Amino acid sequence: MNSKPRISMRDKHMQASPIRKLVPLANAAKEKGVTVYHLNIGQPDIETPREILDAFKKIDVKTLAYSPSQGEAKYLNTLVKYYEKVGVKGLKTSDIVVTMGGSEAILFAMMAVCDPGDEVIVFEPFYTNYNGFAVMANVNLVPILTHADDGFHLPSSKRIEEKITSKTRAILICNPNNPTGTVYKEKELEMLAGICKKHNLMLLSDEVYREFVYDGERHVSALALEDISDRVIVLDSISKRYSACGVRMGCVVSRNSELMNLIVRFAQARLSSPYAEQIASAESVHITDAHMNEMIEEYKMRRDIVYEALEKIPHVICKKPKGAFYVIAKLPIKDADKFAAWLLTDFRHDNKTVMVAPASGFYATPGHGGDEIRLAYVINRAHLKEAMSLLAEAIKQYHKIESK
């Protein structure tokens, strides 16, 4: 017998992340001395607050041991205080499980709510890695399209209910939204609460960008939906909030004790979240409002730079984002995947180029997003201005190449 070792069917379904799949091309360009501005990934250049960095230096233990599976008490208490401050009152530490990033929180929530083959409704475009977690958990994402014309707000309850089948277990939202920048209104959340109650569904709310809202918008946490408090699962992370992506600190929050009991057992299976990272993250309780406000103001200025630049590029369609730090833009080109690769392999201006995420991977419906890109405004303003001029020039050149 000379047959190949068998690997799972997930090999067929697991996408390469559109945020990361072009990294080898970017590295090759950099090796040739080309400057690459990264607008492809939500990795902010903003410094992690001193409170967290200093706490790492102060850790003085002889053994870096496992933590309790649910999380270190000190960090859980910090999280309860944090939620109280953002208006979520009365949470208990038992309503929270610390996870390795928001990423593990998403996977735990899907696995806690769904059996293999069950369905979760999502609004496209959506955070691309939901696709990956759905494949890992054997869950089918059922996408409902949202549109730039109305700011990618939620469709009517009728359109959502049409997608509900006997397999539907949950609705998954991201608020504020990656990749659209939409901040959902309270009445939209109430509509979802009504649907979840009527059809016996859970509401999974990814709120990792909670602080990043602009232009007087107000973020409403799903944890405020008292009427369905046993159906709400919030997925959270400090990666973006405190510019601490490498700390890998997230959490699952729910007032449904039966569900949390299952999530604790998932957490026990992977033993513990990292100890030092939790001790350091516990110090986030001392980060001031002034620090947070300064960071939000900085993102708003970056948002304005990106949006104003996009508005000036002929035939680009996009909506001004109201939150998070991304924008989806429809380009006057046919194939954004090829365009994103060409930016790294061919396009150069003063020996510089820009890296973007092609948007098709942010959709589950084949054929959607093929002419769109997602930009992350996470680099400093001077570089961002330069990156946007490069993008404008590149679109002009590529448009000519495609029309030949």
Ligand SMILES: Cc1ncc(COP(=O)(O)O)c(C=O)c1O
């Ligand atoms: C919407 C959303 N949810 C979750 C995550 C996962 O974040 P992390 O695992 O770094 O906490 C990200 C990261 O970009 C995100 O954009």
